[in-house]
Amino acid sequence: MREVGRLARRLGLPGDDPEVLKDGYNLLVRLRPAPVVARVATVTAVVRADVFERFRRADELSRFLAGRGVPVVEPHGPGPVRHAGLVVAFARHVEHDPDRRPDRASFTAMLAELHGELRHYPGELPERGPLTDLDAALSLLGRPADLVAARDALAARWPEGPAQALHGDSHARNVLVTASGPVWNDFEDAWHGPVGWDVACAHGLFDEPIDYPAADVPFWLELRALYGVCWTRVRDLYRTRTLPRP
Known part of the structure; x- marks a missing residue:
């Protein structure tokens, strides 16, 4: 979490009140008060030697779909970064109901x-x-x-x-x-x-x-x-x- 905060500040993002949204195969941190979520490769970085490339492709594919009018969570910033041995990608935070699923x-x-x-x-x-x-x-x-x-x-x-x-x-x-x-x-x-x-x-x-x-x-x-x-x-x-x- 400390390194995520440092990276956020380096990139000009206000991350003074980070909130862990999920700690699964990646760590998802909302950089409050900014409407931005950091995705930090954790378990995926152990399994995938190409995890940076995976994040980059996800970023590119999301932008492609958004450009075609598909409702997707859009990336924030120019793309994933490497910082202090971590691979991190950023996306806009989407307000949603975590308890609801499509039928x-x-x-x-x-x-x-x-x-x-x-x-x-x-x-x-x-x-x-x-x-x-x-x-x-x-x-x-x-x-x-x-x-x-x-x-x-x-x-x-x-x-x-x-x-x-x-x-x-x-x-x-x-x-x-x-x-x-x-x-x-x-x-x-x-x-x-x-x-x-x-x-x-x-x-x-x-x-x-x-x-x-x-x-x-x-x-x-x-x-x-x-x-x-x-x-x-x-x-x-x-x-x-x-x-x-x-």
Whole structure:
């Protein structure tokens, strides 16, 4: 927190009353009284050697979508920065109700509209984002035999078919419900792949699967489940200081 405050002052942001909004895989700090949120790479910086590039792509993709009229949380400032060994990105703070989520039908329509806009994105994105993260996480975990076998079995069944730019972490918690409507957030996990991955990301927060035309959703649900197990174990090691911190 101290370094975030120092960085804010260096960039001319008033951060005299910082508020931790979330401490998950990244640390989110509102730089009160400024309407700005700092995203500090924590667990993600341990797993992702390219975390700065991930933040930069998320910034670029958000600006692209905002330019097309898509409601997104917009970046603040010129882009992510490195400071005191940390990678930090800034976004405007969006007032929202953290207890509200879109209903299943609304979310499905939003995801379809988002995918339609993402098909126009001209930038380069990773081709196998989840597998890259899995391999890094498994290495940090000491490559447990059962998880490695599950990873290899899924990689051998990787579906062929249409691919496009994806949100990458498109669950309902990454939609902020504001007074003027829902707003997409957090494009750090964006990659180029089948839409089934984004559909699988959405499944966990609804009682029933969303009705979306995507091929081989069961495969992506399996991959998403393994992905979640590995990330959770890495996060737990990080919090017990078993893993080095950035």
